[in-house]
Amino acid sequence: MYGIINKSIEEQIIENYGENKWIEIKANSGISEDFFISNDVYDDEVTYKLIKSISNVLKISTDLVLFNMGEWWILNTTHKKYAGLIKSGGKNLKDFIINLPDFHNHIMLMYPKIIAPEFKVTKMSENEILLHYYSKRSSLQEFVRGLLSGLGKIYQTPIYIELVQSKNSSYDHDTFKVSWTI
């Protein structure tokens, strides 16, 4: 994955737990990188090793690590670095989710080597959507849950996210039921 993802993880840990914890997490992870460059592509293993190490060192589940990563990505990394892009994603939460299937097409212009996730939207009603998440990677469902939760905060809209079908159970993608109060 592009280094910006690993950098975002690093920033979140340093901000919330301090520099020393980050040094401990990096040493425990077994990765050889000292720092990350946003526009360089790193092996996915680097990210997975960091996630595992954060879980070990902070004694929290990998699901929670992923969720925190997702919220931080939206609320801090992208909201600060690409505020315009996030804003142009939709005038409200529902709009943003409806536009999500096309969102990474714009990102590809900035990060041409991206292996982007794919989203599809079905069964839409006024305050509920089924969001289908397809990825070439595995085990990132809770990252998506954190991303959606972060979007809910940006749009100041309470959001409820339920994983109704999981890729793990011999299904080719994950499906989330996303609802919100209007």
Ligand code: HEM
């Ligand atoms: C300005 C905003 C955003 C930028 C710049 C961005 C960029 C990226 C980049 C660089 C990656 C790493 C993938 C790679 O290097 O191959 C990534 C992954 C990912 N992004 Fe985004 N993204 C943004 C917003 C979003 C939003 C709003 C969502 C969904 C709610 C999302 C969902 C994901 C997911 C699920 C992955 C993990 C990759 C996978 O599933 O295979 N991103 N994004």
